[in-house]
Amino acid sequence: MSESSLDHDDGLLQAYVDGELDPASAAAFEQRLAADSGLRARYESLLSLRRLLHAVPRDEVPVDRLRSRIDAAVERKTGDRRSWRAIAAAVLVGAVLGAAATAAFVRPNSGQETSSLVVTNHIRGLLAPQPFDIASSDRHEIKPWFTSRLPESPQIVDLGGDGFSLLGGRVDVLGEQPVATVVYRHGGHTISLTTLRGPRAVSGGSIAGYNIRTWREGEFTYVAVADLPDADLERFKQAFLAGLSR
């Protein structure tokens, strides 16, 4: 079938559906539609298709992260030679100062503060030589490591089959509490999954270009942080939940 096989009626039909006919041609075409049931059936299936297409859910767009990526890229081009490391360090210093102020004056109980502390820990992990204290892809190795350091060890789920490989674990400090963070990797991105005891209010969204996704399961509240699109973190969450019940 060649591209030029668009027949006359089909051309008119498409243009009518797309609102591209001038009023006189549209009126003439409507008269034909009324008289020709075959043409009307084709018209109706195009409308059904359009309804289906319009019902496709729109992806959430990570506007903030895109903006900061674009700003950074354009700034590099315009001779502002602040390196990425310098920017990251500035973010880190800001975040640590913010966290210190938070710890000193306010109890870290609001969801916003908790998620900002978790992001700070994640950034610190990224800037360290390794984002974990124990490197292992074996959950039977990570679990006892946590057991020997924390009153309670987290659930550790192997998600290698879902594209999230286990890298290791580390102990983070949140407020004054040590907490367990399990580290995963996905397509070159590091994911920190922090486990908090009990139901905790934690805000999702994004901080400093990192996306945060949080959920509760059983007696724990989980907070995942990564510079991954929301959709990927959602997949991570789903894989984690599915993995728990395996």
Next chain:
Amino acid sequence: MVRPGREGTTGQAVNDKDKRKLFDEVFLPHLVQAYRLARWLTGNAADAEDVVQEASLRAFRGIAGFGGINARAWALTVVRNTAYTWLLKNRSAAVVFTEDLDNAEQQRLERPAAEGEGTPESLLLARADAEEVQGAIAALPAPFREVIVLRELHELNYRDIAEITNAPIGTVMSRLSRARAMLIAALRNMS
């Protein structure tokens, strides 16, 4: 005393500042659409972000080439072209640019609805769910997918689509018609 070197640097900086202002006004307002288009053309969210970043740089460098009318079409043109260069470079196996349908696809298109004898096509279609629809769009060869996405999801008119895809309006129309026929065939056979 004239110091040409200095002056050159200042001129460059001023120029960059103007460029940045223009870029912020012309490209950034269309960031959401840019991302959505990139998402459809690349097929996943992480690649879409890379493409949008790359496209922004291209847009910034080429902002002087923006003619002053229809910023949205201009921005989407840059995104579309960047997406294809990016795909060829990074995902060359995954993308089909051809417009020639193979025999199987052709037969599927021409096969009458097997199960739905007597049921109007519009009713058969209504049974498809969002995931099937998404899958069917994703399965279209690139030249058909881009026109259907630009028309139905970005709601652009033929002229803009022709400009963005660098094709004559007649070609846009026939691709749209084929894309719709393929989607209808795919979704009808699913339900």
